[in-house]
Amino acid sequence: MTSRPAPSKRSSAAAPPSEPKPPLKIHSLAVISERAQITGSKPIEIGENTIIHPHAAIRSAGGSVTIGDNCTVSETAIVGNEEGDVVIGDGVNIETGAIVQAKSVGDGSVIDIKATVGKGAVIGKYCNIAPLCEVKDNEELPDYTVVYGDNQRRINTTVANNAEVRDAKDKGQMMQIELLKKLIPDAPKWRS
Template identity: 40%
Template sequence: MSSKRHSILPPAPAGSKPPIHFSSSITIADSALLTGTHPIAIHSESVVHPRARLDSLAGRITVGRRCVVHERASLGAVVGTSGRITEAAVTLGDYVIVEVGAAIEAGETVIGEGTVVGVGARVGAGAVVGKHCTLTPHTEIAAGEVVPDFTVVYSNGMRRTDKRGAAELRNKGLARQIDVLRRMIPSNPAKFA
């Protein structure tokens, strides 16, 4: 067995601290990775897990109120494009959950209020996902695609409309989950200033 220890996080490029705008009530793990040159705004009571990556090199990133960005999730990933992207922001509405290993690419990409982006899902640049949608694990939303409100998208491409009317109940559950996460995740917003 080797006694070498491997770094959990890749080193951040020198001088790549983005301008940040944090609410005083956020929880952000010390090992989250924030890079880029455009502003990153995280609104009240949101939680950013360890090893989550927010990359604002292509454009601003805005995380709404009471969002959870899980570990190894990536917001603002820069992808190769044939055309020129003039605005490459990522915007998460309130009560959005981005689960483990999910990626949301930069390019005026919008995730609507109350949406869940499942484990390992990928949302392409410029896609607009409506309110209270569910992207199941390993779902892919194509670049520029528009997903209507209350849509459930499965990884095999099948879709249905969620008619349960559980949006308010889901938001209350997320608020309780955030209360627990705030006690479990040591927060260090000052590190990113």
């Protein structure tokens, strides 16, 4: 019979340092997943009915981040800029894996799956950045611009010229948010 030393009560692995929580202002009707990552030292504001999915990252290391009302930030999406503020308008969808470092994104816009919006870019209202497309640093897109294919651009005149289409889009956004509120539990850890 061999004798083994008694197990040590000390662990050799140090606990990973936790980043301090940034100054947060979260609307009471916003839903922030427990597994969302919210880090930085600058203020972060999240608006009414906005949904932050698990594994989405909001980073305010270099500037404040403001996310408007009725927005969604999906899994593995990253919002924040190490060099300045980021302002996301109302009703914006930031889809899975998208990276948004823009100075601003206008109301009703969609940043689709794994699309990239560079530092300092200004995105107009009701723009659509298609999957895997890129908006370069400091680029400005007028309202209703669609970026598609090999980063080609066009103006979506159907949305631009028809308030009923914009209203239908906004109504669809609210329906999606109401469903997501039932599916994604809100984490009290972000409220303290």
